[in-house]
Every structure is written in C-alpha cells, then in structure tokens.
Amino acid sequence: MLKFANVCKRYPLTGDVLRGVSFHLQRGEIAFLTGHSGAGKSTLLKLIALMERCNSGEIWLDGQKLSHVKDSQIPYLRRKMGFIFQDYKLLHDRTIFENVALPLIIAGYGHQETTRKVRAILEKVGLAGKEHKFPLALSGGEQQRVGIARAVVNKPPIIIADEPTGNLDPELSEEIMSLFEGFQQVGVTVLIASHDIALIERMHHRVLKLEHGRLFSV
Amino acid sequence: MKLRRRKQTQEVKVPKQAKPLRQEVKQNRAAGGTAKDKLIICRDLHIQAWFYSLLRLGKTPFASAITIVVLAISIALAGSFQLLLINFQQIAGNFQTSAQISLFLRENINENRARILADTLRKNPAIESVQVISKEQGRALFKTFGSFGAAIDMLDENPLPVVIEIMPKNTLDDDGQIETLVNTLKQRQEVDFVRMDMEWLQRLQAIMAVARRLFVALNTLLGFAVLFITGNTIRLELNNRQEEIMITKLVGATNSFIATPFIYSGFWIGFFAGVLAWFIVALLMVSLRVPVEALSAHYNGNFHLLFLSVADSIKLILVSASLSMLGSCLVVFNQLNKTNPQ
Ligand SMILES: Nc1ncnc2c1ncn2[C@@H]1O[C@H](COP(=O)(O)OP(=O)(O)OP(=O)(O)O)[C@@H](O)[C@H]1O
Ligand SMILES: [Mg+2]
Numbered sequence: 001m002l003k004f005a006n007v008c009k010r011y012p013l014t015g016d017v018l019r020g021v022s023f024h025l026q027r028g029e030i031a032f033l034t035g036h037s038g039a040g041k042s043t044l045l046k047l048i049a050l051m052e053r054c055n056s057g058e059i060w061l062d063g064q065k066l067s068h069v070k071d072s073q074i075p076y077l078r079r080k081m082g083f084i085f086q087d088y089k090l091l092h093d094r095t096i097f098e099n100v101a102l103p104l105i106i107a108g109y110g111h112q113e114t115t116r117k118v119r120a121i122l123e124k125v126g127l128a129g130k131e132h133k134f135p136l137a138l139s140g141g142e143q144q145r146v147g148i149a150r151a152v153v154n155k156p157p158i159i160i161a162d163e164p165t166g167n168l169d170p171e172l173s174e175e176i177m178s179l180f181e182g183f184q185q186v187g188v189t190v191l192i193a194s195h196d197i198a199l200i201e202r203m204h205h206r207v208l209k210l211e212h213g214r215l216f217s218v
Numbered sequence: 219m220k221l222r223r224r225k226q227t228q229e230v231k232v233p234k235q236a237k238p239l240r241q242e243v244k245q246n247r248a249a250g251g252t253a254k255d256k257l258i259i260c261r262d263l264h265i266q267a268w269f270y271s272l273l274r275l276g277k278t279p280f281a282s283a284i285t286i287v288v289l290a291i292s293i294a295l296a297g298s299f300q301l302l303l304i305n306f307q308q309i310a311g312n313f314q315t316s317a318q319i320s321l322f323l324r325e326n327i328n329e330n331r332a333r334i335l336a337d338t339l340r341k342n343p344a345i346e347s348v349q350v351i352s353k354e355q356g357r358a359l360f361k362t363f364g365s366f367g368a369a370i371d372m373l374d375e376n377p378l379p380v381v382i383e384i385m386p387k388n389t390l391d392d393d394g395q396i397e398t399l400v401n402t403l404k405q406r407q408e409v410d411f412v413r414m415d416m417e418w419l420q421r422l423q424a425i426m427a428v429a430r431r432l433f434v435a436l437n438t439l440l441g442f443a444v445l446f447i448t449g450n451t452i453r454l455e456l457n458n459r460q461e462e463i464m465i466t467k468l469v470g471a472t473n474s475f476i477a478t479p480f481i482y483s484g485f486w487i488g489f490f491a492g493v494l495a496w497f498i499v500a501l502l503m504v505s506l507r508v509p510v511e512a513l514s515a516h517y518n519g520n521f522h523l524l525f526l527s528v529a530d531s532i533k534l535i536l537v538s539a540s541l542s543m544l545g546s547c548l549v550v551f552n553q554l555n556k557t558n559p560q
Binding site: 109 | 470
C-alpha cells in the first residue's frame with residue numbers, strides 16, 4: 001500500500017532530516033510514527049502528502065510512484081489520502097457541514113450525494129446535529145472529529161495523521177484512536193505521527209521510530 | 219464508484235498489495251456519474267463560485283469599494299476621452315461646409331453644359347454631392363451680402379460665372395485624397411479656377427490624427443492600469459486567504475478549482491467599476507451640457523453634446539469586466555503555482 005525505499009530528505013538550511021528511510025505498510029494496517037521533536041516525523045508525512053519532494057529514493061502509494069509524479073497530478077493523488085492535523089486546519093468561516101463536504105465537492109460529487117455522505121460520516125464520528133455550527137463553536141475533541149470526518153469522507157485508502165491527539169486529553173485520544181481502528185476494519189491504512197508514548201503503548205499497533213534520520217521498527 | 223467499493227471490500231479479505239487498475243486511478247479523479255451529470259455539477263460549481271465571490275466582496279466592503287472607485291476613475295477617464303473625441307468629430311462635421319469645393323466655370327460655359335458636367339462629377343466616388351449654382355442664383359446670393367451685394371444691380375449684365383459646388387466624401391478621415399480630387403477638377407477644361415480652404419482642413423485632419431493616437435495610447439495605458447489594480451487587489455486577497463488555499467489544496471483541489479472564485483471576484487470588481495465609470499462619465503456630461511450648448515449658441519451653432527450610445531455603454535462595462543477578470547486570472551495562476559502547502 002505505502003512503500004518507502006531508501007528515501008532521503010535534506011532541507012537547504014537544516015541539512016539531512018531523513019537518511020535512507022525504508023518501510024512498507026500493508027493495506028488495512030495501523031502504524032505509529034514516533035521520534036523526538038525534530039526527528040522528521042512531519043517531514044516524512046509531508047513527503048507522502050507531496051507537500052515536499054524527497055531528494056533521493058522512491059515512495060510508492062497504491063502502486064503509484066509518488067516520488068516522480070508531475071505537479072499537475074498532485075491534486076488527484078491527494079484525493080486518495082486523508083490528512084488529519086494537530087491544529088485541525090478547519091475553515092473557520094464555513095460550517096461543519098461545508099468543511100466536511102469540501103473534499104467531495106472538489107472530487108465532483110453532486111449535491112445530493114455530498115449531503116448523504118456528509119451526514120453519514122458526521123453520524124459516525126458522533127457529530128450529527130452539529131452540522132450547521134461553526135468550528136470555533138466546538139470543543140477541541142469535536143473539532144478534531146470534524147477534521148477526521150473531512151479526511152475520510154471520500155473513503156481514501158490511506159489516512160495520514162500528524163499528532164492527531166496532541167491537543168486532546170487521554171480519554172478523547174482513545175476515542176479518536178478507536179475511530180481509526182474502525183477505519184482499519186474496512187481496509188484503510190492509517191499512519192499516525194505521535195509522541196504520546198502512553199497512548200502508543202496502550203494501543204498495541206506497529207511502531208516505527210525515527211532517530212537521527214533513520215527508521216527503526218520497535 | 220461501484221467498482222471501487224467492490225475492490226475495497228475485497229481488499230479486506232486479501233490484504234495483498236495489488237497494482238491498481240488504470241481505471242481505478244482515473245476514477246479517483248472525480249466522482250462517478252455520466253458526462254451530463256458532471257456537466258451539471260460543473261455548471262452548479264461555477265454558479266456557486268459566481269455568487270460566492272460576490273458575497274466575499276461584500277465581506278470587505280471598504281477594500282472592495284476603494285478598488286472599484288480607483289478602477290472606475292481610470293475607466294471613466296478613457297470613457298470621457300472617447301466622448302471628447304466623438305464630440306470633437308461632431309463639431310468638425312458641422313464645419314464640413316468649409317471643406318466644400320467651388321468650381322468657377324469659364325465664362326463661355328452655360329448652364330446646360332454645367333449640368334452635364336455636374337452629372338459626370340456625380341459619378342465620382344470621392345464626391346458626396348454636387349450642386350449647380352446658375353448665374354441667376356449666384357446673383358440672388360450675392361445680393362444677400364448687404365449693401366455691397368446691391369451693387370450688382372447696377373451692372374447691365376450678370377458678371378457671375380456658373381458655379382458648381384462639390385461636397386467631397388470623408389472630409390476628415392482622409393489625407394491626400396481631397397488634394398487629388400481638387401487636382402483632377404482643376405484639369406477639366408470647363409473649369410476656370412477651383413477654390414477651397416485646404417489649409418484649414420489639413421489642420422483639422424492633423425489634430426484629429428493626433429487625438430486618435432492619443433486615444434489609443436491613453437486607452438492602452440488605462441487598460442494596463444485596470445489589469446494591475448485588479449491584479450493587486452486579488453493578490454492581497456490571496457495572501458489573506460493563504461491558510462484556506464493551503465487546506466483546500468491538501469484535500470485535493472486543483473489550481474483551477476481554487477482560482478475560479480478569485481477570477482469571478484475580478485469579474486465583479488470590473489463590472490461594478492464599469493457601471494460606476496459610466497455614471498461618472500454621465501455626470502461629467504450633464505455638468506458640461508448647459509455651458510457647452512450656451513457656447514455653441516454664441517456661434518450660431520446647433521451643437522448638442524453626444525453621450526455614449528447604448529452599444530458604447532455596454533462595451534465600456536464589458537471591457538472593464540473582462541480586463542479585470544484577465545488581471546485576476548494572471549495573478550491567481552501565477553500565485554497558486556508558487557504556493558505549496560506547508
Ligand atoms: N521547511 C523547512 N525548511 C527547513 N527545515 C525544516 C523545514 N521543515 C522542517 N525542518 C527541519 O527539519 C527537522 C525535522 O522537522 P519535523 O517537523 O519533521 O520534525 P518532527 O519530528 O515533526 O518534530 P515535532 O515532533 O516537533 O513535530 C527539524 O530540524 C526542522 O527544523
Ligand atoms: Mg511534527
């Protein structure tokens with residue numbers, strides 16, 4: 001599903017962040033990506049999101065080589081990924097419904113289908129009835145669930161989350177994690193960057209650790 | 219969609235990495251549905267973006283108003299200059315009688331021969347109209363020139379020749395054609411001499427040529443001004459909405475999807491600026507009308523200020539809207555290609 005082969009990433013000012021990272025995630029697998037602050041977790045996720053390009057090595061997603069894809073193809077590839085962020089990255093001047101509907105509208109779904117899918121996913125993350133509220137009127141946990149709903153509404157085969165539970169208390173974190181496990185059940189691959197050691201230990205999933213630009217399986 | 223869903227459920231049972239079908243990749247580009255469905259969805263998106271962009275303008279009324287007013291002033295400048303040109307052309311047209319050519323025929327040419335000559339001249343494509351003034355008519359005309367005119371009665375014989383008055387075509391647009399006409403007329407054996415105020419006409423033609431050039435240059439400059447003013451406004455708007463653009467890009471939006479509402483903003487700005495410019499020009503005309511017509515009366519003229527025609531008004535607004543749209547288009551695509559989500 002997702003494959004890194006000897007990937008290197010260097011920032012002009014910072015220097016080498018990833019030095020020959022290789023790993024392979026199967027379909028329907030959940031994995032945590034850990035490492036101390038500045039280890040390059042976000043950088044690795046940005047390579048998948050095509051927000052950054054790697055300097056060498058190859059990245060494959062769903063049989064497609066991401067590392068050499070043309071810029072014009074990036075939007076279409078991103079529709080196969082769901083992104084979740086620590087700071088949610090919601091549009092504050094749009095309602096919850098509009099936020100969640102955005103990927104569907106972009107993908108070209110009609111009004112009826114969009115409405116149906118958005119309602120269904122909001123129900124699933126426990127936000128039914130709040131669709132006409134604005135993000136800032138919700139709690140942190142609720143906003144993160146909006147972010148998750150937006151990430152999965154178009155049924156992407158892979159979900160990429162950067163510190164999704166960073167701002168949440170342990171109880172909420174587990175709630176979010178159980179949502180991820182639910183998606184895993186239907187064959188979605190999930191990669192979560194996190195340094196919430198307690199949470200990672202409790203969850204018993206595969207753990208990948210970044211250290212000095214190299215990746216270790218724990 | 220069906221195909222994808224079937225594949226996904228299949229994947230749960232067999233978690234093996236399979237090379238995706240080409241079809242599957244394509245399907246991910248857009249949702250399912252027939253071509254007609256897609257067209258309808260696309261149209262709806264554009265209609266939405268159209269109104270949404272209008273709404274956005276309303277959310278920053280002050281900034282939008284400033285841009286629109288600045289644009290309107292530029293466009294009004296171009297519009298007023300065009301009106302000036304149209305009216306000047308009209309004034310020049312009123313003076314056209316001065317461009318009239320008088321052929322004084324030789325003394326031995328009688329009225330009948332003059333009429334035959336006039337008929338030949340009418341066939342000349344450079345000539346608008348031909349009028350024969352007989353000796354008697356000439357005398358009557360002469361008499362109207364006050365006490366001096368009465369002197370003609372003291373003569374036994376009418377000394378005046380038959381005169382043919384010629385109105386050439388396109389007096390103002392042409393350089394050289396009238397001179398050629400005058401020369402050919404001079405060659406005719408019936409003609410004694412030709413009289414025409416060439417110098418005046420040439421001067422007028424020269425002024426018109428300068429004015430037209432100036433008009434083109436000014437319009438080009440103002441066109442660029444419109445491009446830059448709108449472009450800059452849209453650029454600021456893009457900067458204000460970096461975060462939103464970044465998020466939209468991350469959920470798979472193409473540059474054209476993001477650009478559409480901004481381009482429509484450009485349209486609205488140009489449209490409103492065009493309408494406002496029309497009102498500015500109208501106001502200018504209304505305030506000028508009374509004094510100009512009073513001035514005209516002093517010169518026994520029956521000059522009326524011409525205003526922009528309906529077609530010209532529509533053209534003004536359309537040109538303004540499309541230039542502004544073009545300006546935002548250039549800026550939006552340039553900026554979007556440069557910004558990558560961080
Ligand atoms: N755009 C950039 N330009 C230059 N250097 C960068 C850029 N982004 C990240 N870096 C550097 O790369 C290194 C890894 O950063 P990254 O954000 O991937 O770390 P991280 O593991 O996500 O850390 P954290 O846990 O604090 O989020 C850091 O040293 C950072 O300074
Ligand atoms: Mg990070």
